[in-house]
Amino acid sequence: MLRALLFGPGWRRGIWGCSFSSWQPHQPPAGLLSATEVVSHWAAVFEEKGIPEARESSEYIVAHVLGAKTFQSLRPGLWTQPLTPWQLQCIQELSSYRLQRMPVQYILGEWDFQGLNLKMAPPVFIPRPETEELVEWVLEEVTQGPHVVGAEGGPLILEVGCGSGAISLSLLSRLPQSRVTAVDKGEAAVCLTRENAQRYEDPVALDGGEEGMDIITHILALAPRLLKDSGNVFLEVDPQHPELVGSWLQSQPDLSLHLVAVRRDFCGRPRFLHIKRSGPQRGSPVDAWPGRQPARVPG
Numbered sequence: 001m002l003r004a005l006l007f008g009p010g011w012r013r014g015i016w017g018c019s020f021s022s023w024q025p026h027q028p029p030a031g032l033l034s035a036t037e038v039v040s041h042w043a044a045v046f047e048e049k050g051i052p053e054a055r056e057s058s059e060y061i062v063a064h065v066l067g068a069k070t071f072q073s074l075r076p077g078l079w080t081q082p083l084t085p086w087q088l089q090c091i092q093e094l095s096s097y098r099l100q101r102m103p104v105q106y107i108l109g110e111w112d113f114q115g116l117n118l119k120m121a122p123p124v125f126i127p128r129p130e131t132e133e134l135v136e137w138v139l140e141e142v143t144q145g146p147h148v149v150g151a152e153g154g155p156l157i158l159e160v161g162c163g164s165g166a167i168s169l170s171l172l173s174r175l176p177q178s179r180v181t182a183v184d185k186g187e188a189a190v191c192l193t194r195e196n197a198q199r200y201e202d203p204v205a206l207d208g209g210e211e212g213m214d215i216i217t218h219i220l221a222l223a224p225r226l227l228k229d230s231g232n233v234f235l236e237v238d239p240q241h242p243e244l245v246g247s248w249l250q251s252q253p254d255l256s257l258h259l260v261a262v263r264r265d266f267c268g269r270p271r272f273l274h275i276k277r278s279g280p281q282r283g284s285p286v287d288a289w290p291g292r293q294p295a296r297v298p299g
Contacts, residue, residue, distance in 0.1 A: 034080045038091060042062075051101065061091055061107065109121065114174075115170075139175070159180065168180045168193065213244055219235075223257060230277065233273075257277055
């Protein structure tokens with residue numbers, strides 16, 4: 001799977017929005033305007049009130065208002081840039097829901113799972129981060145062994161208790177030829193799964209062939225004709241691809257391309273590749289974020 005994400009500043013409204021109520025609990029002191037300072041303020045408030053994952057909760061809320069997935073993914077300049085009164089008010093409104101112990105996923109109204117951005121709404125169950133490991137396990141079994149195939153040649157999958165549709169939709173995105181049936185006893189869950197399926201990208205756009213390398217190798221085969229000496233290629237890929245890309249480049253010495261660095265995403269997975277046009281490959285690619293631990297998800 002090869003994906004490119006483009007987005008600019010701006011707040012993606014959570015399901016609760018900003019009501020701009022006159023109730024202003026735990027308002028930051030005057031002059032406390034930067035994102036970093038506001039994160040610290042609300043983290044201290046949450047910790048004082050016994051809210052789990054106090055700092056992570058604060059970071060997710062502030063990042064959301066500033067138009068990012070995580071605080072760490074914000075441009076460093078935004079960490080110290082003064083926030084507007086509107087942004088401060090939105091952060092306060094969303095933080096007030098966290099003080100009522102509402103899960104962050106419900107407050108933001110969305111959450112990422114296996115690279116998919118899914119809508120979240122109560123009372124539908126929020127997928128746990130470790131559930132992504134179940135999806136990876138299923139994918140390993142499907143790719144390694146024989147399976148019952150549907151009319152289009154892919155596996156037949158049934159999910160009982162689909163909730164938001166996280167498991168079914170993530171499997172479908174990675175196995176575009178599969179046929180998935182998702183059921184749930186709750187009408188709200190069925191409706192949410194259907195909505196998430198309708199806002200999901202075209203599966204064809206995620207189909208990169210048997211190993212997901214078709215588009216990647218096509219880009220890299222063209223790169224030497226487009227790049228000047230020491231030109232660079234940056235890719236966002238599936239976590240299984242860095243090793244495959246490195247091996248493929250070693251088998252194509254005439255391209256004069258080599259993998260110089262691999263960076264991990266905020267979940268600690270190898271996700272971003274830096275490839276340079278130059279002489280023969282020397283050594284192994286550098287992991288630019290060694291030992292990065294997966295982000296903790298507030299419940």
